[in-house]
Amino acid sequence: xxxxxxxxxxxxxxxxxxLGFAAGQVVQExxxxxxxxxxxxxxxxxxxxxxxxDEDYDDVTDxxxxxxxxxxxxxxxxxxxxxxxxxxxxxxxxFTRKPGRDGHVGHSDIEEAAxxxxxxxxxxxxxxxxxxxxxxxxxxxxx
Numbered sequence: 001x002x003x004x005x006x007x008x009x010x011x012x013x014x015x016x017x018x019l020g021f022a023a024g025q026v027v028q029e030x031x032x033x034x035x036x037x038x039x040x041x042x043x044x045x046x047x048x049x050x051x052x053x054d055e056d057y058d059d060v061t062d063x064x065x066x067x068x069x070x071x072x073x074x075x076x077x078x079x080x081x082x083x084x085x086x087x088x089x090x091x092x093x094x095f096t097r098k099p100g101r102d103g104h105v106g107h108s109d110i111e112e113a114a115x116x117x118x119x120x121x122x123x124x125x126x127x128x129x130x131x132x133x134x135x136x137x138x139x140x141x142x143x
Contacts, residue, residue: 015127016043020091020135021063023049030055030082031067035103037095037128063091067131069103075110079117079136092119092136101130110134 021027021044029041029052044065045051053061064082068075082092094110097103107124114121119136127133 015133016040016047018125018127019044019047019093019133021047023047025062026050026053026057026059027063027065028053028055028057028061028082028085029065029067030078031069031072031095033067033069035069035130036067037131040095040128040131057085059085060087061085061090062087063093065093065095067095068105069097070105071103075105075113076116079113079119083117083119083138094134094136095127095131096134098126098130098132 025048027044027048032054041052052065064086066078066082068078072078079092079094086092094114096105096110107121111121114136119138122135122137124132124134
């Protein structure tokens with residue numbers, strides 16, 4: 001898994017552009033809370049040209065962002081849940097608190113939960129002042 005440390009993270013719109021979302025996509029947000037990065041959230045909405053849909057949205061989506069903190073419960077269960085509404089090939093981004101911040105989730109915990117949920121972590125980067133982003137993909141079985 002690759003790692004990119006960029007101190008400016010999501011500031012100025014550069015972080016959100018690295019997530020791979022595009023205009024017209026439907027992106028569902030899970031784990032919204034008072035501590036999320038509002039600037040990053042707004043940048044994603046600007047890119048897709050619409051508001052993020054919430055956890056109650058009941059149609060297929062092109063992408064998912066999941067804000068996750070150590071005390072939020074079972075990460076594996078959450079990852080299984082977010083996959084259910086995702087279109088094939090859709091993007092899953094897990095946003096976790098950076099090391100040293102309250103609610104930080106360790107990399108090994110992320111990898112274990114992702115593997116159990118049938119996903120794998122493909123890259124991790126700094127996405128904001130307090131948040132890291134880990135891209136999760138589905139495991140292919142080969143052809």
